[in-house]
Amino acid sequence: MNSVALITARTESSRFPGKILENISAKKKSIDILISRAKKIDLPVILATTNLKSDDNLCKYVKKNHLIKIFRGSSKNKILRWHQCFKKFNIKKACLIDGDDLCFDYELYKKNIKINKRFEIMTYPKSIITGLFNNIISLNGLKKLVTVVKKNQDTEMIEPFIEKAMMKKIIIKINKKYINKKIRLTFDYKEDLQLFKTIYSKFETTIDSKDIIDFLIKNPMLTKINYFREASWKNNQIKKISDVKKLF
Helix, strand or coil: CEEEEECCCCCCCCCCCCHHHEEEECCHHHHHHHHHHCCCCCCCCCEEEEEHHHHHHHHHHHHHHCCCEEECCCCCCCHHHHHHHHHHCCEEEEEEEECCCCCCHHHHHHHHHCCCCCCCCCCCCCCCCEECCEEEEEHHHHHHHHHCCCCCCCCCHHHHHHHCCCCEEECCCHHHHCCEEEEEEECCCHHHHHHHHHHHHHCCCCHHHHHHHHHHHHCHHHHHCCCHHHHHHHHHHHEEEEHHCCCC
């Protein structure tokens, strides 16, 4: 495979265990939404999950309901998991989709994965709305990244490893409406679940992210459901990144 859409997800979660199989609507679970949106990138879709027994049900569900490939690897070290997945399927580039981001913008991936410039990682402006975009990584970038990680190291936060590996970044350009809005579109808390259920009770799971943002801008009371969680979430991210850097 040259390019793929790679969904990174697992069942265990410190803040919301089992969220990847949580019912978002009457017919769709979190993983269903992620897969349906990933398919809009027009690339093969792979689920990269763990070898833990807790992810057996996730794999069974996906095999039963979706025609995509599944890779199982390290539970803590997702960078190693990606690297092993790349080798198994002969992947050159991957759109990295986080299992928390149920409204991620597939158009951003679709557009930027086609860029011919050599890169190691494509990432996002820090001002982007949380949950709209993750990263696109090349095989060369991943090879460099995996060299700075110990085998059983927890790599939930990849930013310090990207920094340590001195990876060459391309910062993607984004629509102005994606910048500095009081909107939160990632799944960590029960309030996030409430917002996603509201969104997907009104729209198809493959709705364009721009339309979701427009809808939330026009209905600001909805953003208050979960945006108050953003500050504590960011502080938690900063602490985790700091803890990783102390180990270098």
